[in-house]
Amino acid sequence: MSRAAAGAFIRRHPRWSLLFALCALLWALDRLFPPPLPSGNDGFIVLARDGSPLRAWPGSDGAWRYPVTPAEVSPRYIEALLGYEDRGFRWHPGVNPASLARAAWQWASTGRIVSGGSTLTMQVARILEPVPRTPRGKLRQIVRALQLEWRLSKDDILTLYLNHAPMGGIVEGVEMASRAYLGKPSRELSHAEAALLATLPRAPSRLRPDRAPQAAQAARDRVLARLERFGVWSPEVVADARIEPVIAQRLQGAWLAPLAAERLRGQARRAGSAGLTRVASTLDRELQATVERLLADRASVLPPRVSIAALVVDAATLEVRAYAGSADFADNARGAHVDMVRGVRSPGSALKPFLYAMALDDGLIHSESLLIDAPQAFGGYQPGNFQADFSGPVSVSEALQRSLNVPAVDLLDQIGPARFAARLTEGGIKPRIATGEQPNLSLILGGAGVTLEELVGGYRALAAGGVAGKPRLTPDAPIEEARLMSEGAAWIVRDILEGGGHPDRPFVEGGGAAPLAWKTGTSFGFRDAWAVGVSGRYALGVWLGRPDGTPNPGFFGANVAAPLLKDIAAALPHEVVPSRERPATVQPVDICWPLGTAAADTPAPLCHRRRSAWSLTGAVPPTRPDRIDGSSLRQTVWIDPASGLRTVPGCGHGQPRDTARWPTLLQPWLAGWLPADQRVPDWQPGCAPAGGAPAATLRIVGLNDASRLRPAPHQRHVSLQLAVRGAQGPVYWLLDGRRVTPDAGGKLLLTESGAHRLTVMDEGGRHHSVAFTVDAPP
Known part of the structure; x- marks a missing residue:
C-alpha cells in the first residue's frame, strides 16, 4: 500500500486506525515489559521408578517443587481448585469483571479489602511478580494476567499455578505439598485432601497442616461447603469428606540414593537442561532404602574413614535397582560425597571368573581339569595364595571357588595378559594400567583398576547367557551390551560359583529363593574388599574400603564384603525362580586324573582319580604338561x-x-x-x-625322616635350622603344604605340636620331604 493510499484509508476509517495503533502499542509494551515467567534454575528432582521423589534440589529462590502437569494431578484437586477459586477460569480473558466490581464495591463500602476478586490467572501473576495489595498493585496484577492469557494457553497457566502455588515454608506446588504433608502423589488425593490443598495457598503459613491442623481443617470445611453450594460436589461426597481428619506428617529432608541423584543431575546439566526439571530413574525405592539401611548398619561397626558402595542391577534389562555410592551420605568422615560405585580400584581376584570362562571357550579346560597349586615362578613373578599355603592337585572348580592364585596365573600365562585385557575391555570392563605399562600376569590378582559399576555389568553375563552390559540409571538410557563369554561358559562358571560345578552333586533348583553365585576379591595391602555375584535375575556387588586408598589390615572380601552381599541378596524381591536350563553345548562327562581325558577313553590302570565334569561343546582337553617336564603324561x-x-x-x-x-x-x-x-x-x-633321578640330588640337611623334636625347658617352641643341599636356583619351603619363609639366618620357629611334614622344592621341580613330630611343651 502506497503512502497516499494509507493516508486515504486513515481519513475514511479513523476508528479502525486508532484500534490498529492501540494494538500495536500494546504489542510493543508487552514485548518491552514481558511477564516474569519462570526461567533458569527452578529446581531439580530425581524420581524412583514408581514416581516417588528420591532427592530434590531447590530452585534459585530456595523453594522446593515437584513439577507436574494438570493431567498428572487428581481431577478432584482440579475441581476443588477451580470450583473454589475461579469457576470462570476456562472462559474469562484473565480477569473477571463481575468479581472485580464486587471487590471494588466491598472496598468502597468498608474501607478495607474484603475479597480480592482475583482470578486464577491473576493469582499466578501475583506469584510470579508479588505486588502490594493496593489499587495500583491490583492494576499491575490485572495487566500481568492479561499478558499471561495473551501468551499462554489455559493449561499452561494452570500448570504454573500447580507448580508454584505457595504451600507453606519452602514448599511450593501441589505435588510437593501432597508428598511432603500427606506422603502420597497428588494423583491419589481424596476429596478431603484435595479441598485442603486447594485452600492452603490462601494462608500457607497459618494453615500448614503439620503445624495447625485445626485451622487447616476449618479452612478445608469452608472449601467443602462452597463446593457443595455451587454443585461442584454432591452433599454425600462433602459429608464423607468432612469426616476425614486432617493428619499431616512433619516436613523432613529424607533423601534416598543421593549420589545416584547427583550423578543424574550432573548428566542433565551437561545436556543443557534448565528450568523446573525432573528425571525418572530406574531405582526401586523400597530396595534402595533397604540397601542404604544395611550399609549404614554395617558402617556403624567399621573403623573410621571406611566407606561402602553397593550396586544392584536387573540383569534382564540392565536397569539399576539400588545404587549406594557411600556408606552414609551424612558422614563426611567416611567420604560421604565420594561415589565409589564409579571409583577406580584394584579388584583383587574378582576378575578370575572371566579368565576361567575364557579358558573354557578356548578349549583349554573343562570344569574338572587338573591344575597345579604349587610354588612356581613365571619369569621372575612368584605368586602365592592368600592363605600362604598350597594344595597341590586341584580342579578348575576348586581353584575358582577357593580363589587360588597360582592356578589362575598359570592359566593367564597360557592365554596371554594382553589378550585377556582386550576381552575385558570389549565386555565393558576397562582395566586401568599405569601409563606406558602393558598388561602382565599380575592383572588376574588385581594389577589393574576397575569400577564396581563395570564389575557388576560384567558379572551380569553370568545371568544373561554370557552377554555383559552397562548398567542403566534411567529408563530411556540406551542398552549397551557386549558378549564377554559364550552361553555355555557362563552357565558352567555360574554353576561353579553357586555350588561347586559338579554334575554328580544333588542339584535342586527352582521354586525357592534364588541361589547366589558370588566371588570375592581383596587388593594388595587390604585396600579394597569386594564381593560380586548374581542371584536370580539380579547382578549385584559390594565394595568396602577407604576412599583415599589407605589400607585396612585384616579386611578382605570374604570376611567383610561377602556377608553384606549375602544380606543384600536376601533382601531382593522374592519371586519364584525357574530352573536354569542347561545349554545344549554343556554336557556332563566323567574324566580321569592325571591325564584329564574322558574316562571312557582311559584304561582303568591310568585312571587314578575319576571325576565328573562339565564339558563345553564336547571338548575334553587333556591335562597340560607341567613347566618342568614337557613330556607326555x-x-x-x-x-x-x-x-x-x-x-x-x-x-x-x-x-x-x-x-x-x-x-x-x-x-x-x-x-x-x-x-x-x-x-x-x-x-x-x-x-x-x-x-x-634329579630329586636324588636335592636333600634337606639337619632334619631326618621320623625325627622327634622336643621344646627346650621353659620354651613353647622348637627352632628349626633349615638348610638344603643340591638345589638349583631359589627354593620353596612348605610346612604341611603351607608355604613358610625362614628368617635371614635360616631359622624357623614351630609352636604347634604333633606330626608335620617339611618339603623343599627348587625351580627345577626337584623336591625332598621329611616327616617329623614335635612334642608338646613340658
Missing part, C-alpha cells in the same frame, strides 16, 4: 618285577608297563595321597639314565 616305563623299581631296557629284567605320570610339581603332594601302585616307582640303583 602318558608313558611306557620298565619295571623290574623282582624289586618293583623302575629301570631301563637292558638293565636287569625290566618289563614294559603303560602308566600315567602326574605333573612334576605335584610330586610332593602324592605321597600319602596316591596309592603306591598308581605312582611311578623310584629308579633302581644303577639303572637310571643320565638326569633320570
Whole structure:
C-alpha cells in the first residue's frame, strides 16, 4: 500500500486506525515489559521408578517443587481448585469483571479489602511478580494476567499455578505439598485432601497442616461447603469428606540414593537442561532404602574413614535397582560425597571368573581339569595364595571357588595378559594400567583398576547367557551390551560359583529363593574388599574400603564384603525362580586324573582319580604338561618285577608297563595321597639314565625322616635350622603344604605340636620331604 493510499484509508476509517495503533502499542509494551515467567534454575528432582521423589534440589529462590502437569494431578484437586477459586477460569480473558466490581464495591463500602476478586490467572501473576495489595498493585496484577492469557494457553497457566502455588515454608506446588504433608502423589488425593490443598495457598503459613491442623481443617470445611453450594460436589461426597481428619506428617529432608541423584543431575546439566526439571530413574525405592539401611548398619561397626558402595542391577534389562555410592551420605568422615560405585580400584581376584570362562571357550579346560597349586615362578613373578599355603592337585572348580592364585596365573600365562585385557575391555570392563605399562600376569590378582559399576555389568553375563552390559540409571538410557563369554561358559562358571560345578552333586533348583553365585576379591595391602555375584535375575556387588586408598589390615572380601552381599541378596524381591536350563553345548562327562581325558577313553590302570565334569561343546582337553617336564603324561616305563623299581631296557629284567605320570610339581603332594601302585616307582640303583633321578640330588640337611623334636625347658617352641643341599636356583619351603619363609639366618620357629611334614622344592621341580613330630611343651 502506497503512502497516499494509507493516508486515504486513515481519513475514511479513523476508528479502525486508532484500534490498529492501540494494538500495536500494546504489542510493543508487552514485548518491552514481558511477564516474569519462570526461567533458569527452578529446581531439580530425581524420581524412583514408581514416581516417588528420591532427592530434590531447590530452585534459585530456595523453594522446593515437584513439577507436574494438570493431567498428572487428581481431577478432584482440579475441581476443588477451580470450583473454589475461579469457576470462570476456562472462559474469562484473565480477569473477571463481575468479581472485580464486587471487590471494588466491598472496598468502597468498608474501607478495607474484603475479597480480592482475583482470578486464577491473576493469582499466578501475583506469584510470579508479588505486588502490594493496593489499587495500583491490583492494576499491575490485572495487566500481568492479561499478558499471561495473551501468551499462554489455559493449561499452561494452570500448570504454573500447580507448580508454584505457595504451600507453606519452602514448599511450593501441589505435588510437593501432597508428598511432603500427606506422603502420597497428588494423583491419589481424596476429596478431603484435595479441598485442603486447594485452600492452603490462601494462608500457607497459618494453615500448614503439620503445624495447625485445626485451622487447616476449618479452612478445608469452608472449601467443602462452597463446593457443595455451587454443585461442584454432591452433599454425600462433602459429608464423607468432612469426616476425614486432617493428619499431616512433619516436613523432613529424607533423601534416598543421593549420589545416584547427583550423578543424574550432573548428566542433565551437561545436556543443557534448565528450568523446573525432573528425571525418572530406574531405582526401586523400597530396595534402595533397604540397601542404604544395611550399609549404614554395617558402617556403624567399621573403623573410621571406611566407606561402602553397593550396586544392584536387573540383569534382564540392565536397569539399576539400588545404587549406594557411600556408606552414609551424612558422614563426611567416611567420604560421604565420594561415589565409589564409579571409583577406580584394584579388584583383587574378582576378575578370575572371566579368565576361567575364557579358558573354557578356548578349549583349554573343562570344569574338572587338573591344575597345579604349587610354588612356581613365571619369569621372575612368584605368586602365592592368600592363605600362604598350597594344595597341590586341584580342579578348575576348586581353584575358582577357593580363589587360588597360582592356578589362575598359570592359566593367564597360557592365554596371554594382553589378550585377556582386550576381552575385558570389549565386555565393558576397562582395566586401568599405569601409563606406558602393558598388561602382565599380575592383572588376574588385581594389577589393574576397575569400577564396581563395570564389575557388576560384567558379572551380569553370568545371568544373561554370557552377554555383559552397562548398567542403566534411567529408563530411556540406551542398552549397551557386549558378549564377554559364550552361553555355555557362563552357565558352567555360574554353576561353579553357586555350588561347586559338579554334575554328580544333588542339584535342586527352582521354586525357592534364588541361589547366589558370588566371588570375592581383596587388593594388595587390604585396600579394597569386594564381593560380586548374581542371584536370580539380579547382578549385584559390594565394595568396602577407604576412599583415599589407605589400607585396612585384616579386611578382605570374604570376611567383610561377602556377608553384606549375602544380606543384600536376601533382601531382593522374592519371586519364584525357574530352573536354569542347561545349554545344549554343556554336557556332563566323567574324566580321569592325571591325564584329564574322558574316562571312557582311559584304561582303568591310568585312571587314578575319576571325576565328573562339565564339558563345553564336547571338548575334553587333556591335562597340560607341567613347566618342568614337557613330556607326555602318558608313558611306557620298565619295571623290574623282582624289586618293583623302575629301570631301563637292558638293565636287569625290566618289563614294559603303560602308566600315567602326574605333573612334576605335584610330586610332593602324592605321597600319602596316591596309592603306591598308581605312582611311578623310584629308579633302581644303577639303572637310571643320565638326569633320570634329579630329586636324588636335592636333600634337606639337619632334619631326618621320623625325627622327634622336643621344646627346650621353659620354651613353647622348637627352632628349626633349615638348610638344603643340591638345589638349583631359589627354593620353596612348605610346612604341611603351607608355604613358610625362614628368617635371614635360616631359622624357623614351630609352636604347634604333633606330626608335620617339611618339603623343599627348587625351580627345577626337584623336591625332598621329611616327616617329623614335635612334642608338646613340658
